[in-house]
Amino acid sequence: MKFLALFLSTLLPFSNALGSRSTSASPYGVSLQATIQVAPENATRFIEIAKPIVAVPLCHFFELYQSLEDPGVISWVENWDATAEWLVNVQLPKEYYKGYLEATEPMYIRPREMKIVNRVGPPFAFYKSWNREA
Numbered sequence: 001m002k003f004l005a006l007f008l009s010t011l012l013p014f015s016n017a018l019g020s021r022s023t024s025a026s027p028y029g030v031s032l033q034a035t036i037q038v039a040p041e042n043a044t045r046f047i048e049i050a051k052p053i054v055a056v057p058l059c060h061f062f063e064l065y066q067s068l069e070d071p072g073v074i075s076w077v078e079n080w081d082a083t084a085e086w087l088v089n090v091q092l093p094k095e096y097y098k099g100y101l102e103a104t105e106p107m108y109i110r111p112r113e114m115k116i117v118n119r120v121g122p123p124f125a126f127y128k129s130w131n132r133e134a
């Protein structure tokens with residue numbers, strides 16, 4: 001799966017997701033966690049535009065969340081079988097994020113928050129079979 005990324009003409013917007021120093025790679029890969037905020041009336045349109053951008057091989061988990069208090073606060077989690085460096089330097093600059101970003105960034109009413117963290121792995125990761133999928 002692929003999804004969020006940003007950037008208009010440079011990698012700058014991603015640089016803070018990686019942090020100031022490189023950490024050791026987790027055998028479980030990394031999780032990209034992002035939050036954006038749009039006006040409540042733009043939330044449905046944001047989600048519709050984001051939908052086609054969800055399908056890249058090394059992303060093995062993706063889930064989008066919407067705030068209970070404000071439907072314009074939308075966050076998501078992407079788990080990648082990859083390193084943070086690969087995600088930032090190889091995946092996020094891919095061409096197909098451009099149209100998505102150009103269409104969605106004008107909706108933002110505050111800057112995107114994004115971080116990349118190591119997955120700790122079992123037993124701190126599980127997915128029960130009854131977890132509802134849409």
Ligand SMILES: *[C@@H]1O[C@H](CO)[C@@H](O)[C@H](O)[C@H]1NC(C)=O
Nearest residue numbers: 038039041042103106107109
């Ligand atoms: C909704 O999104 C559009 C961009 O698609 C933007 O121009 C507009 O200002 C947004 N509405 C609000 C209330 O932020």
